[in-house]
Amino acid sequence: MITLITGGSKCGKSRYAEKILEGFQGRKFYIAAMKPFGADALEAIERHRLLRSGKGFETIEKYTDIGELSLPPGCGVLVECIGNLCANEMFQGRTVQSCSEKILSGIKALTVNAAETVIVTNQVGADGVPYPEGTAEYISELGAINTGIAALADNVVECVYGIPVILKGGRPC
Numbered sequence: 001m002i003t004l005i006t007g008g009s010k011c012g013k014s015r016y017a018e019k020i021l022e023g024f025q026g027r028k029f030y031i032a033a034m035k036p037f038g039a040d041a042l043e044a045i046e047r048h049r050l051l052r053s054g055k056g057f058e059t060i061e062k063y064t065d066i067g068e069l070s071l072p073p074g075c076g077v078l079v080e081c082i083g084n085l086c087a088n089e090m091f092q093g094r095t096v097q098s099c100s101e102k103i104l105s106g107i108k109a110l111t112v113n114a115a116e117t118v119i120v121t122n123q124v125g126a127d128g129v130p131y132p133e134g135t136a137e138y139i140s141e142l143g144a145i146n147t148g149i150a151a152l153a154d155n156v157v158e159c160v161y162g163i164p165v166i167l168k169g170g171r172p173c
Helices: 013-020 039-052 082-090 098-111 134-150
Strands: 002-007 026-033 055-060 076-080 114-120 157-161 161-166
Touching: 002 013, 002 134, 013 026, 013 039, 013 076, 013 098, 013 157, 013 161, 039 055, 039 157, 076 082, 082 098, 082 134
Parallel strands: 002 114, 002 157, 026 055, 026 076, 076 114
Antiparallel strands: 157 161
């Protein structure tokens, strides 16, 4: 089962993602993609650590190359978040032919062994504002990744002000 959770900043995506895996019986992995870069990132990382404290997650910090992970069969996986993973792949200083293809391939590899996969992403670029070239490319790549994951997913949920709105599938929790 794959569930994609999307929404704006600080709208309850992470809390809802963790709730989906709350009753999961078996090993649960939290794949953290946010690099600890700057005070805001450190604050967000600490907030997320507190949120998942005592919930049985094994944290794996993986900022790029998510397809390299090898997880045990039947596990639960929470990927947080695709927006960070995309930025890390695009702006780390090495050339990536297609960030979206690489990340989608990595997500597919993760889901092979996972019994339950929950993926958190961000909605960006819906404001209609023109952005500089690098930002516009990021928005385009993230959009392609989100579209690809949504196609793979059994469930797609948008969190709006803490309220989960089902866009595809059923209510995962």
